[in-house]
Amino acid sequence: MIASINFNSIGLPILVMGLTALILGVLITVVSKKFAVPVDTRVEDILLILPGANCGGCGYSGCSGYAEALASGSDGVTTKCIPGGPDTAESLSEYLGKSGGNFVPTVAQVYCQGTSQHTKPRYEYNGTKTCKAANLVQNGPGSCVYGCIGFGDCKTVCEYDAIEVIDGVARIIPENCVACGKCVLECPKNIIHLVPKVENAYINRCSNPLLGPIVKKTCGIGCIGCTLCVRACKYDAIKMKDSLAIIDQDKCVQCGECIKVCPSKSITMGLVM
DSSP states (O other), rough: OOOHIIIIIIIHHHHHHHHHHHHHHHHHHHHHHHHHOOOHHHHHHHHSSSSOOOOOOTTSSHHHHHHHHHHHSSSSOOOOOTTOOOOOOOOHHHHHHHOOOOOOOEEEEEEOOOOOTTOOOOOOOEEEEEEEHHHHHTTTTTTTTTOOOOSHHHHHHHHHSSSEEEEEEEEETTOOOOOOHHHHHHHHTTEEEEEEOOTTEEEEEOOSSSOHHHHHHHOOOOOOOOOHHHHOOSSEEEEEETTTTEEOOTOOOOHHHHHHOOOSEEEEEESSO
């Protein structure tokens, strides 16, 4: 009689509560699986494919920005990671189910040859030794206000030891450059550009758009706007912007005709000055 009372008063409620909890647990599991929101891991997956350089060469603030754009579909180009190269581009294309496209390696180049041999100082600069600071004072101390100031802001931001400053002009070391673009953004003169990494590339290394007589007074190796290179090019690869010859690297076939006729020698062959 006592055992019966104990079971009815204690055991039965416990049994009922246990069964209820079990049923609720099963229901919660079923409902959670049925209505679960799928977790999108594409951003994390793409980040694992990217090299993690966070250089900004792709045009985004870093690898995470590029990964988010690829994952969302707002950017479908898988060849923008320059440090990762063709292997990364191929892996991204395979993961996203896209055609690979052509990966064209690029390299930074300085469009100025205004060393002390070709230019002169206009005044003595005694301020902070940065290009940005000097550029605020009459566009820098050099005779050519479009030329390299030479204090090495670009070298400071380069993480790959790909820039040296020789005789007041920044120069790129092509084999070290990963084309991250940081130097391009840092230069206050906008004279650093990314070009296809073609060993014998022809480049008009001048950024001065002024008329020839003015250029001659400021730099002995600047483009004088004579248009001889434009007329010599059979591939429509050179156009004039103001008085400055601009070589379209996508059209240039490196035939060398422009360099033959350039009177000021502002057009050079190769990636090393």
